[in-house]
Amino acid sequence: MNTDADGGWSLVVPLKPLAVAKSRLAAAAGARLRPRLALAFAEDTVGAALECVRVREAVVVTDDPAAREVLAALGARVVPDAPAAGLNAALAHGARAVRARRPHARVAALNADLPALRPAELARVLDAALAFPRAFLADAAEIGTTFLSAAPGVELAPAFGGASRRRHLSSGAVEIRLAGVDSVRRDVDTGEDLAAARELGLGPRTAARWLPAAG
């Protein structure tokens, strides 16, 4: 029996060092708040992911010492960004770290900037992904990607960054088209994105840092 795959999904969550993360938020958040918000986004993303009934583990790939401590306390397994060669290398490294322990795991990459993430919506996306060797979810702007999955025995082959929706489509991954999963698609890069996430309902750590500031 394939117990690795039957036990639920292993998520790989990449996170840049906080001092350089979410640079496009600087205008809206200011220099002091920006790294704190980047961590709050990651905490809310990982916290909601670990509450999702379909998720067995979250492996965070980061070299940030503060994020490592906080996210490990939430229950994530944190591995260093050993390749230090950008987002896709970090994701491939995380997927290898999962399968070194669980060779038949279902693996999915999930961005760390989804502060409105709802566990039940993530469960619907994961259930939809079960039907395909590789599947992905476009971001709210329909240009990028927030989620990419690989079935047991299939390489993740991540191609994130910028206009990654088109890249993931041409790589053969199947696009998941589902209504009512806005929280999984709502990545936050800018102040406008943060306002849109606030409309959906921010997670508790982001709300604690942003709502007082936003009034």
Ligand SMILES: Nc1nc2c(ncn2[C@@H]2O[C@H](COP(=O)(O)OP(=O)(O)OP(=O)(O)O)[C@@H](O)[C@H]2O)c(=O)[nH]1
């Ligand atoms: N481990 C790791 N994570 C990364 C790297 N580059 C981006 N990420 C993460 O990948 C996800 C998507 O990246 P972006 O939305 O571009 O986030 P960002 O790079 O912090 O934002 P900008 O500085 O505004 O480009 C976020 O969770 C980032 O923290 C990297 O080189 N290593």
Ligand SMILES: C=C(OP(=O)(O)O)C(=O)O
């Ligand atoms: C990482 C991505 O995009 P962005 O840098 O725009 O968040 C992506 O959508 O693949």
